[in-house]
Amino acid sequence: MIKEFVDVLIIGAGPAGTMTAAKLAKSGLTVKIVERSHFPRYVIGESLLPQSMAHLEDAGFMPALLERGYQKKIGANFKQGPFQEFFDFSNNYTEGWTWTWQVPRDDFDNVLALEVQKMGVNIEFGTTVTNVNFEPEHPIVQVVDEAGTHKEVQSKFVVDSSGYGRVLANHLDLNEPSSSPVRGTIFAQFKPENGVVEGEENGKVTILVHAEDVWIWFIPFSDGRVSVGFVGNPEVLKSPDGDDETHFLTLLSQNENASQMIEGLTLCMAPKAIHGYSKGIKQLYGKNYVLTGNASEFIDPVFSAGVMFAIESGAVAADLVTKELNGEQVDWEQDYQQHMLSGIDVMRTYIDSWYDGRLKSLFFSVDKPEKIKRQITSVLAGYVWDRSNPFVSRSERTIDLFVELTSGETETSSA
Ligand SMILES: Cc1cc2nc3c(=O)[nH]c(=O)nc-3n(C[C@H](O)[C@H](O)[C@H](O)COP(=O)(O)OP(=O)(O)OC[C@H]3O[C@@H](n4cnc5c(N)ncnc54)[C@H](O)[C@@H]3O)c2cc1C
Structure with a gap:
């Protein structure tokens, strides 16, 4: 040996x-x-x-x-139907x-x-x-x-x-x-039909709410390709007949925002599925x-x-x-x-409150004070060890407090 x-x-x-x-x-x-x-x-x-x-x-x-x-x-952009909220990293706490x-x-x-x-x-x-x-x-x-x-x-x-x-x-x-329920994912990449499309939107990761328990990511690369994936309820994401590509494209066609975002793009990678990540x-x-x-x-x-x-x-x-x-x-x-x-525990609080709906209601609520938005942006930028940020040091309580304060008010800006 x-x-x-x-x-x-x-x-x-x-x-x-x-x-x-x-x-x-x-x-x-x-x-x-x-x-x-x-x-x-x-x-x-x-x-x-x-x-x-x-x-x-x-x-x-x-x-x-x-x-x-x-x-x-x-930054990171979150959209649900006509509502959206952009968290600009240059604005973080x-x-x-x-x-x-x-x-x-x-x-x-x-x-x-x-x-x-x-x-x-x-x-x-x-x-x-x-x-x-x-x-x-x-x-x-x-x-x-x-x-x-x-x-x-x-x-x-x-x-x-x-x-x-x-x-x-x-x-x-x-x-x-894992402390999280078993979730699934199906993802692939698209490429532009007519050359690279430049634009500010390329500099954002976009997360679309697809259903209560399913969301979609859009991650543009500098060569024009876009990574697109669904995450969530494995029952929704599993293709009924094993044809992942047809299932993936069907799911995308069911979401108006997603359909718009893949306009002019063609699939350039066979979709991959993982269950229980x-x-x-x-x-x-x-x-x-x-x-x-x-x-x-x-x-x-x-x-x-x-x-x-x-x-x-x-x-x-x-x-x-x-x-x-x-x-x-x-x-x-x-x-x-x-x-x-x-x-990891700070991120877990955010992930759990995303899936149970609290964070979505906070993201899409009206009139968040500027300081609150900056503190949330910090967590989304990965600064989860900055204990001076109440969204880090008391993440669960702070999320609950602001969800309560803003409940019922939903942003009216159009996506
Ligand atoms: C659906 C999905 C989407 C994701 N999206 C994002 C995202 O947008 N942003 C983000 O930051 N993270 C994302 N992640 C998480 C990300 O994929 C991982 O956290 C990251 O790749 C971990 O890096 P790592 O170096 O720990 O492991 P890896 O990058 O997986 O590297 C591990 C390496 O170890 C090697 N290896 C394994 N076993 C052996 C062995 N026995 N002997 C020798 N070598 C071995 C493997 O070949 C591999 O190259 C996502 C995860 C999933 C499931």
């Missing part, structure tokens, strides 16, 4: 893995990523949040990302980045992977982690490549960034049922390991927060791993698990 030694072994080269790798490499540690696929590879999760931009800059990714000319994202990007993830993840390779990180593509042994002082990770060659990688620390691969959650029995987890760390990004917990895509949590967890985990490997005491419970869970 071939054996290799590194300081840190990372499983998976998505944004959680590459963010962790970049920061660890900067601190002088030897880092290897084992990635089962070959990049560029398709993955869903294309609308980013401004909160991630400082981390991308700090890790040294910005020059390479800026060169790609991704679609600048300036928390200090920090006020814009981000909408990215085809195959390209975005590939840029991050190329950059960490330049920083000295060894990425072994086409190689899958099959087993992990935490018994020895330094864990041993077993991998297999596409030629069937088995290898062992020994490291001082293992970071699981395997997303839905959920390597350590499965291996160490850390999976827990939410994942729960018992703990985010243990002796010599940490879980980052989707390998830990994932709730729901409605507020585009998945990559933000992946990047935040990777950045925080990398700093703590560096400290630990330098012989310093690390409080993983407080500085990692509680930190991540506090942000």
Whole structure:
């Protein structure tokens, strides 16, 4: 059995893995990523949040990302029938980045992977982690490549960034049922029939309310393609006869706003369906390991927060791993698990109140005081650790309070 030694072994080269790798490499540690696929590879999760931009800059990714000319994202637009509300990130309450990007993830993840390779990180593509042994002082990770060659990688620390691969959650029995009900999704991409259409609308993620328990996303890219997906009640989203494409197009044709938004566009990707994307987890760390990004917990895509949590967890985990490997005491419970869970819990409150209707009634209500709108915008921009914002520090109570104050009043502006 071939054996290799590194300081840190990372499983998976998505944004959680590459963010962790970049920061660890900067601190002088030897880092290897084992990635089962070959990049560029398709993955869903294309609308980013401004909160991630400082981390991308700090890790040294910005020059390479800026060169790609991704679609600048300036805010989030919510529409229900004739009603709409736009949350402009430049107007947010928390200090920090006020814009981000909408990215085809195959390209975005590939840029991050190329950059960490330049920083000295060894990425072994086409190689899958099959087993992990935490018994020895330094864990041993077993991998297999596409030629069937088995290898062992020994490291001082293992970071699981395997997303839905959920390597350590499965291996160490850390999976827990999600707090969210089982929901489904069906999504695809469209491209313009007659060249790229420029316009301010391209800089917004648009969320359409389709039914009480189903919503639709529209995420335009800079090359003219638009990512479109339905999320919600799996019974509505499951095609009755297994023909996902016909079902997807039929659902779109039933929504007036959606029909307008895909005018002049043709389908350029076969629709994909996933049922049950939410994942729960018992703990985010243990002796010599940490879980980052989707390998830990994932709730729901409605507020585009998945990559933000992946990047935040990777950045925080990398700093703590560096400290630990330098012989310093690390409080993983407080500085990692509680930190991540506090942000995830704020987002969970927003997600739950979106699905139970409270947040929709707040979004589409008249005359929200400007400060309230800025505070909500901050959360939608990913600033879920700014405890000076009451929509963060007392999210549930604050949402309820304003829903009560504005109940019955619905915006009259036309979409
Ligand atoms: C319908 C839907 C829509 C979404 N929309 C958005 C959105 O608009 N914005 C947003 O921010 N998020 C969105 N998300 C969430 C987003 O997809 C994820 O949160 C994000 O991709 C997580 O990044 P990651 O680095 O943790 O994992 P990933 O990006 O999934 O990367 C994990 C990597 O690990 C590799 N891997 C897995 N198993 C193994 C193994 N055994 N050995 C080696 N390698 C392995 C995989 O090949 C993969 O490359 C959406 C999710 C869903 C379900």
